[in-house]
Amino acid sequence: MKLHRWVSVAAIGAGLAVGLGAFAAHGLKTILSEYQLAIFKTGVNYQMWHSLALLSVCGVASRLSSRCVAIVSWAWLLGVVAFSGSLYLLALTSWQWLGPVTPIGGMSFLVGWAALAIGAWRAKC
Template structure:
């Protein structure tokens, strides 16, 4: 996938998190229990953080390998869909069979972060700052 597509996905993910957060705060407040609302908001929180992380990864794309970038980006996208998506559905429906999907999404987040940590450690990149 091209870098501009990843940037678009990151922006869409963040925008969707804002919209879903507002929907939860105003539209679902009277419909869901406090427990269900907390589950939904956890999904929003993780989606927003990982959308922003994906945008940051895009900003670093010229400094890391294409393979590392792809690995981390896909892991976070799968995490957002699996973790946040399953939490949204768990909060809104009675589909409790989705419960096991949530940890898979969480593990995908962890794989992405771990991959980024190891890949960055192994990358020989120096930061250059503009001279004054």
């Protein structure tokens, strides 16, 4: 995917995190338990941090290999979908089978961070 598309993905992810955070704070606080609300907010936090991190990677992408940018970007996108998405659904539904999906997203985040560390080391950023 081209760099400008990743910037768009990052911006959409961050915007959605803001919207979902507001929705949780105002629309869900009377519906969900404190525990469920905390789960939902964890998803929002990870989504926001990784959207901002992706935007930061786009800023230094010219110093990294295109392969590195692709691995980091796709890993973090998968992480947001699997980690944050599963937490949103766990908080809003009783689908306990989603529990094992969350660590897959966490591992995707870690793969992305490792790829960024290795790519930056090689590029001497």
